[in-house]
Amino acid sequence: DQQVKQNSPSLSVQEGRISILNCDYTNSMFDYFLWYKKYPAEGPTFLISISSIKDKNEDGRFTVFLNKSAKHLSLHIVPSQPGDSAVYFCAASARETSGSRLTFGEGTQLTVNP
């Protein structure tokens, strides 16, 4: 079963506007969540993370929100820039998991139009 789901395969926004990428999870043992960004022909790069003891984490233009009761997290990018166009993966981990394994969502292709 897919424990981490990103239901939107793609998202298109105008430059300067807000981009909101969503992620849902089913495993209540997950206690750490990460967002990765991936450009074509490159490996994923870490963007931002959040612990389950928080409901918000901010880093410059990027903010991640966590709603534990709904098992939902979102990534907000404000303002969006053309260079933000990439595939964004949501990932989750449980502290007791051997090897600190991450479970990834399917990814969302973000396109920011100039």
Add this chain to the structure above:
Amino acid sequence: NAGVTQTPKFRVLKTGQSMTLLCAQDMNHEYMYWYRQDPGMGLRLIHYSVGEGTTAKGEVPDGYNVSRLKKQNFLLGLESAAPSQTSVYFCASRNVRDRSSSYEQYFGPGTRLTVT
């Protein structure tokens, strides 16, 4: 630091052939991982290692073997390649000594494998 490097970048195999993908990291990270990425399926964990000489199965281990004889290297082997193994393969590593690392994994640039 070069970070995480992967060799080769591209490879085409015929069904039944074997090959080994090499991952190397120069960050002295303890944990290493192999993933495959397929369209619409995100990244799926094949095998991982929590230290030199140790390996474990991930989500999709069938058809693959791994070895970690040295801390900095993690090898992924395909003994008899099948078309279903056509994918992009990513290696990653993690520093577990840094308590502030937030579970972050560092990824290599990937290997694009086609099995015909």
